[in-house]
Amino acid sequence: MSDSDLQAFRAETRAWLEANCPPEMRQPVKDEDDIYWGGRNATFKNDAQKAWFDACVEKGYTVPAWPKEYGGAGLTPAQAKVLREEMAAIKARPPLSSFGIWMLGPALLHFGTEGQKQRFLNEIARGEIRWCQGYSEPGSGSDLVSLQTYGEDKGDHWVVNGQKVWTSYADKADWIFCLVRTDKDNKYQGITFMLYDMASEGVATKPILLISGNSPFCETFFDDVKVPKSYGEDVPAQVGEVNRGWDVAKYLLGHEREMISGADGGNTGTIGAALTRSNGEIDPVLRAELAQFDVDALAYGAMGEKFLDEVKVGKAHPAQPNMMKYAGTELNKRRHELMMAAGGSTALEWTSEETDGGKPARNWLRTKANSIEGGTSEVMLNVISKRILELPGA
Secondary structure (H helix, E strand, O other): OOHHHHHHHHHHHHHHHHHHHOHHHHOOOOOOHHHHOOOOOOOOOOOHHHHHHHHHHHHOOOOOOOHHOOOOOOOHHHEEEEEEEHHHOOOOOOOOOOHHHHHHHHHHHHHHHOHHHHHHHHHHHHHOOOEEEEEEOOOOOOOOOOOOEEEEEOOOOOEEEEEEEEOOOOOOOOOOEEEEEOOOOOOOOOOEEEEEEEOOOOEEEEEEOOOOOOOOOOOEEEEEEEOEEEEOOOOOOOOEOEHHHHHHHHHHHHHHHHHHOOOOOOOOOOOOHHHHHHOOOOOOHHHHHHHHHHHHHHHHHHHHHHHHHHHHOOOOHHHHHHHHHHHHHHHHHHHHHHHHHHHHHHHHHOOOHHHHHOOHHHHHHHHHHHOOOOOHHHHHHHHHHHHHOOOOOO
């Protein structure tokens, strides 16, 4: 695509956004209800949220880079970048948040059968199905490949027993993409990547309350869950081959770490707003720290753009998501530390209207999980040292 074609697309995109993104959808997210996750039990907070979602579904902009036959807009990487930039320019909220978009979708595009793509990708793009991720288990977090949830082969179905933990929004999800051991004698080549309904008999969830007072995390239990081996012609329950789910899992983890890191711009914002909230009453040392953070955030944004460009042309290092995940999550924790410092004692209030029900403090506490979920910072540093820096192992 030529520069002139891209500029024409930018103008067209800008006009479309102006006509279709309601003013309410350009305001900062204030609470969980401001985020639309879709799913069979989903409801819209207001007419503006529905209008924005419907317009994006029709345009293919819930998943703009996906092919049109799977619910996307079929945009080129350059066009998708323009769309991201123009949405950011008007501070437009994402029309749909979804683990299906961020994690399962890329795995299905890479490993899925045509039947799986036609069914599940279109459901994801239209917000008709909400997914959760069944990876971590008690005792199998960083050492995920040691997982023990087991699927027994019963001919035309599996019977799954076990437990997952830290399953984000499991209590609200429709379906789960789940790692299940199907061969007890083979650690790496004995795991299958399964898809099944959370409404299946024998599935139970229990929320895990965090120090912030709320949490997306759950414990998830499987008690003789019957998982059909097929959901129709060319729609197997497993993604990829049976016992080769670790290949799918590793691929998906890269996309999860990009999502957590905010590699597409989620962690690149500066925090100059903290100065405004504090009316400039910030001591010189803290002011210098805020300025340094803004420099680092902009540098991180540039690194993210470089990484995404390298992905598009097949030149990205396979361990770059680990680097982005580490840098992005540590940056986000630092952001909230500085915002708390800039807010002073007021930021520590927990229930007052002045702090939106303690939102600054709750968000600050929530960021502590960033360096654990999706792989701990320590594990990310180990991968970086071995695979990027090529340092000798201990």
